[in-house]
Amino acid sequence: MDTQEKIHAQVTGNAVVLYMKGTPQFPQCGFSGATVQMLQACGLQDFAAVDVLADPEIRAGIKAYANWPTIPQLYVHGELLGGADIVRELYESGELRMLLNPAGAL
Secondary structure, three states, X not given: OOHHHHHXXXXXXXXXXXXXXXXXXXXXXXXXXXXXXXXXXXXXXXXXXXXXXXXXXXXXXXXXXXXXXXXXXXXXXXXXXXXXXXXXXXXXXXHHHHHHOOOOOO
């Protein structure tokens, strides 16, 4: 399985996937940490997190996968929501909570 296939499997095989620097318990950048905090503030405790610092191929590949140049990247139900700034806008407007939990599903 090449890197793009691996990323596709991660994105489509999990309801929520966060590509980040570090882990939810130990984020290695402020943007990744802030994104984790916003997800948790929306009540999401269980989500797939991929540490791009642990895998250089994933780090480069995820940027090409959705043609998005920055990390973190948040995917919900296979769709890229965006990076930290977009996630913050969605969080502040209340949309993030609705996207993550439209009918109590997550």
